[in-house]
Amino acid sequence: MKGKWFGGGAALVFVAAAVLLFTGIGSGSAKEEKKNSMRIGVLLYRGDDTFIGTLRLSLEERAKEYEKETGIKVTLDVMDAKGSQNTQNNQVERLIGLECDALCVNMVDRSAASGVIDKAMAADIPIVFFNREPVEEDMNRWEKLYYVGADAKESAVLQGQILVDAYKKNPESLDRNGDKTVRYVLLEGESSHQDSLIRTEWSIQTLKDGGVPLEKLTGGIANWERSQASALMDQWLKEYGEQIELVICNNDDMALGAIDAIERNGYLIQTIKVVGIDGTPVGQEALKAGKLFGTVESDRIQYAGAIFDLAAGLSMGEKTDAPKYYWSSQKPLTNGRELLEN
Ligand code: GAL
Secondary structure, eight states, rough: OOOTTTTSSSOOOHHHHHHTTTTEEEEEEEHHHTTTTEEEEEEEEEEEEEEHHHHHHHHHHHHHHHHHHOOOOEEEEEEEOOOOOHHHHHHHHHHHHHTTTTTEEEOGGGGHHHHHHHHHHHHTOOOOSSSSSOOOOHTTOOTTEEEEEHHHHHHHHHHHHHHHHHHHHGGTTTTOOOOOOEEEEEEOOOOHHHHHHHHHHHHHHHHHTTOEEEEEEEEEOOOOOEEEHHHHHHHHHHHHGGGGGGEEEEEEHHHHHHHHHHTTOOOGGHHHEEEOOOOHHHHHHHHHHSSOOOEEEEEEHHHHHHHHHHHHHTTTEEEOOOOOOOEEEEEEOHHHHOOOOO
């Protein structure tokens, strides 16, 4: 699916679209005159989150590209809240004190956006939220608030579809013992994250709609983390052993944690199918190695490009008719070799 500025209905190819959505530099105010440089604050909920790390790199690359294209100097101040909303609130204040032109905010606690919005509104600094979506009520508080993300239902339907396709081609690729039931365990992201619930719901729904007979053995929350997922999977392998035929994970890092446990417990990785979401570089390596059965790649260049171009346009004081929500593209990735072998 193409990246799209939601709301206008039309799917627009992104970079050019983002630039086009900004028109004419306004005239007059001091803020607008100084513009041969800009300062953008980037606030991360956790710098050690693999997917967020890839977005950060792509943001930095896009900023360099933009400098080359426009000759405008960009300072990106990237701050890591290390999982603390208090720390992030202080970072917002610091960045406002540094006179950032725009903030790109990956909330620690997405229900706490209101406090961040208050501070930004008082200083007239626009915000592009990303990846952790504030509630609609908060998003509607001000016209200078935007959100960039990947649609959670879309990720899940694509993940489910990989499995439906595999089952249709060869039921025993998932139903290893041929008893007409695919027994699965489920690894979920943070309970407060919009992606966790929606991904879980739609992945399972897609499997059911696709006619895959399912039985859930167990599931648990591993907060997107490889080590937490690995510890849970360890327990489940001890409890259910060979009964586990499929591991459905809300992201790639948890899928990698499950794979770690499967290998550590001496199971052949090809016998238990593991699927993730994100398509991170480490996830894709595991896919190529035949350890990860499938994933859904989020187009991080497009995703980070949308965040940056929106923030840059707003920093320049340009008028924009960009809708408040931008949804970045995703695509399913499978290990074709493995599908054929089974
Ligand atoms: C999800 C992503 C996870 C994790 C999380 C952090 O969209 O799939 O891997 O990065 O965001 O908010």
